[in-house]
Amino acid sequence: MRELPFHTILIANRGEIAVRIIKTLRRLGLRSAIVYHEADAGTPAVSMADTAIAISGRTPIAAYLDIAQIIAAAHKASADALHPGYGFLSENAEFARAVIKAGIAFIGPAPESIELMGDKIRARNFVQRNGFPVAPSAIEEDDPATFTFRARAVGVPLLVKPSAGGGGKGMRVVRDLATLEDAIAQARSEGQRYFGDGRLYVERYVENPRHIEVQVLGDSFGNVVHLFERECSVQRRFQKIIEESPSPALSPELRKRVCETAASIARAAKYRNAGTVEFIFGGGEFYFLEMNTRLQVEHTVTEMITGIDLVAQQIYVAAGRELGFSQSDIVSRGHAIEARLYAEAPERGYVPTTGKVLVLEYPDGDGVRIDSGILQGQQITTAFDPMLAKIIVHSPTRIEAALKAHRAMRELVLLGCETNASFLTRILREEAFLSGHIHTGYLEENPHIASGEPASDLSGFLATAALLTRPVREPADAVPELHAAMGSWRN
Amino acid sequence: MKHSFEVDGVDYQFSLSRCQQGYRLRLSNKVIAPVVFSQQGDGRGVLTIAGESEPVRFAIDGEIIHVHIRGRTRILHYRDPLRTLACANNEAHHLLARAPMPGLVVTISVSPGQPVSAGTALMTIESMKLETIIRSPRDGVIDRIHFNEGESFERGAVLVTLSEEGR
Numbered sequence: 290m291r292e293l294p295f296h297t298i299l300i301a302n303r304g305e306i307a308v309r310i311i312k313t314l315r316r317l318g319l320r321s322a323i324v325y326h327e328a329d330a331g332t333p334a335v336s337m338a339d340t341a342i343a344i345s346g347r348t349p350i351a352a353y354l355d356i357a358q359i360i361a362a363a364h365k366a367s368a369d370a371l372h373p374g375y376g377f378l379s380e381n382a383e384f385a386r387a388v389i390k391a392g393i394a395f396i397g398p399a400p401e402s403i404e405l406m407g408d409k410i411r412a413r414n415f416v417q418r419n420g421f422p423v424a425p426s427a428i429e430e431d432d433p434a435t436f437t438f439r440a441r442a443v444g445v446p447l448l449v450k451p452s453a454g455g456g457g458k459g460m461r462v463v464r465d466l467a468t469l470e471d472a473i474a475q476a477r478s479e480g481q482r483y484f485g486d487g488r489l490y491v492e493r494y495v496e497n498p499r500h501i502e503v504q505v506l507g508d509s510f511g512n513v514v515h516l517f518e519r520e521c522s523v524q525r526r527f528q529k530i531i532e533e534s535p536s537p538a539l540s541p542e543l544r545k546r547v548c549e550t551a552a553s554i555a556r557a558a559k560y561r562n563a564g565t566v567e568f569i570f571g572g573g574e575f576y577f578l579e580m581n582t583r584l585q586v587e588h589t590v591t592e593m594i595t596g597i598d599l600v601a602q603q604i605y606v607a608a609g610r611e612l613g614f615s616q617s618d619i620v621s622r623g624h625a626i627e628a629r630l631y632a633e634a635p636e637r638g639y640v641p642t643t644g645k646v647l648v649l650e651y652p653d654g655d656g657v658r659i660d661s662g663i664l665q666g667q668q669i670t671t672a673f674d675p676m677l678a679k680i681i682v683h684s685p686t687r688i689e690a691a692l693k694a695h696r697a698m699r700e701l702v703l704l705g706c707e708t709n710a711s712f713l714t715r716i717l718r719e720e721a722f723l724s725g726h727i728h729t730g731y732l733e734e735n736p737h738i739a740s741g742e743p744a745s746d747l748s749g750f751l752a753t754a755a756l757l758t759r760p761v762r763e764p765a766d767a768v769p770e771l772h773a774a775m776g777s778w779r780n
Numbered sequence: 781m782k783h784s785f786e787v788d789g790v791d792y793q794f795s796l797s798r799c800q801q802g803y804r805l806r807l808s809n810k811v812i813a814p815v816v817f818s819q820q821g822d823g824r825g826v827l828t829i830a831g832e833s834e835p836v837r838f839a840i841d842g843e844i845i846h847v848h849i850r851g852r853t854r855i856l857h858y859r860d861p862l863r864t865l866a867c868a869n870n871e872a873h874h875l876l877a878r879a880p881m882p883g884l885v886v887t888i889s890v891s892p893g894q895p896v897s898a899g900t901a902l903m904t905i906e907s908m909k910l911e912t913i914i915r916s917p918r919d920g921v922i923d924r925i926h927f928n929e930g931e932s933f934e935r936g937a938v939l940v941t942l943s944e945e946g947r
Binding site for chain 1: 797798825838839847849852853858883911932935
């Protein structure tokens with residue numbers, strides 16, 4: 290195989306995904322450069338990169354959205370390619386164009402594909418035109434004046450979403466049409482601020498659906514393959530927290546049909562690089578939800594079951610190589626489960642938590658992979674997304690994977706900042722999860738899982754803390770046992 | 781001597797004394813003895829209660845003790861018995877709208893001196909890309925707004941102080 294045309298790759302991202310990309314770059318013998326806001330100074334991604342270039346902004350997030358600064362940094366690092374990761378500018382066509390115009394290869398799809406498939410409305414229309422199933426909806430930009438009226442006609446329950454959004458941000462469920470206008474106003478404001486785009490659309494909300502998505506990969510020669518599905522139905526407020534592959538909900542025939550539909554959609558869009566086609570699945574039917582024109586957080590489960598390094602594939606495709614395998618070469622082996630470690634308190638309505646990481650110890654062992662963006666000593670703030678790390682396991686069967694994930698989550702120790710670790714542990718031993726009967730509304734319907742163990746025994750915790758607290762232990766030590774006993778006689 | 785730890789907003793009172801093989805911990809509903817805790821350095825230790833041992837990970841941050849035992853983590857806040865008394869009762873006549881989570885002020889919808897009723901939107905805050913409206917807990921007059929738009933705050937911070945009307 291000829292040598293890659295790249296020498297240095299700039300990562301326009303942070304945290305665990307930046308670390309994950311650097312690991313592949315090292316394996317491929319490529320140099321890594323990264324941009325970082327000072328809030329991220331000292332994080333693993335910044336220390337691991339061969340070159341780190343500081344960028345600034347009104348807020349830390351704004352720095353990672355600053356196209357001009359990032360391109361200037363790429364030039365400064367002499368980068369010949371750029372990996373956008375996920376989130377931030379990864380699905381911004383203007384950014385992809387600016388990168389290409391600067392003479393730097395964009396490790397992702399063509400800007401036209403981002404525009405077509407990254408925009409929920411255009412993507413939906415495209416998919417519908419090509420004969421694939423979609424849900425009833427109303428699109429604001431079709432006729433802004435009648436949007437609210439048309440939204441009402443979709444009927445409740447409905448979902449209000451920013452057209453440009455992703456990751457559940459700005460999405461609101463409306464069950465009573467009286468609250469529709471408030472929901473529209475809030476979703477618009479959030480869309481405006483997070484994606485710089487206030488356009489909205491509403492769509493019928495399918496109750497108790499399952500979220501099933503398919504990883505696709507295309508090259509510049511028109512080859513498109515799928516790398517099987519991922520089920521991401523364990524969600525809290527539209528945020529995925531546990532993902533797995535294969536999906537326990539699909540029969541072999543349905544699995545084949547969903548995966549082939551995804552590959553056909555990507556083929557129709559002449560899609561190049563890695564992408565994900567998301568479907569809503571309920572009552573034996575599935576319909577197109579959206580396409581993510583980037584690497585996903587949960588790409589790891591696909592890597593575990595296929596043994597294919599998706600970041601490496603993205604780089605090969607961006608370098609103009611033809612895919613080195615065909616559909617029949619891709620085999621799904623065993624079962625993989627990913628759990629996302631978040632700095633949040635499920636017990637208090639998933640509010641974000643902050644603090645300094647005082648102790649950090651990850652589980653290890655065969656078939657356990659940790660993608661982490663944090664270090665012991667690091668301050669966790671609310672400046673960024675609350676995801677700290679991903680714990681991914683791989684086993685021959687689903688039940689073994691669930692047990693391994695459960696053990697791994699119990700072994701994980703993070704002190705200093707509250708996390709959702711014990712919440713994830715609880716989900717992993719839920720009967721509904723173990724039997725594969727989870728839908729996206731499951732956690733909302735079963736709030737006891739988030740609220741924690743009722744009246745759990747705290748004796749061990751209180752005893753440990755008591756003996757570690759000087760003002761408690763010293764007075765006790767000052768009174769010898771015999772005198773303590775006599776003291777109580779005198780009373 | 782009575783001590784207490786606050787865990788998840790609940791106070792747990794206890795007392796500690798020596799006993800022959802270690803310590804005796806008296807909780808409101810039971811007595812645990814003998815308790816032995818051997819520190820092994822680097823935030824590790826072994827807790828033995830009545831002969832049964834389990835490994836413990838811990839971290840101490842001032843009066844806050846983080847403890848991890850068998851997959852569960854708890855944060856215990858030591859309540860100094862003297863200081864707890866002094867803090868009581870200094871927030872009379874004022875109503876506070878506190879931050880339910882750490883975040884950033886997006887917009888402020890009221891100004892000082894303005895009368896508001898229960899449920900009036902006071903400000904919009906943002907935390908982890910989700911906007912939340914902070915509403916007045918009851919009727920009153922805006923006394924102080926503690927943060928400007930764009931400023932960030934921690935969980936529990938007082939965002940808006942209201943005074944009761946007529947006081």
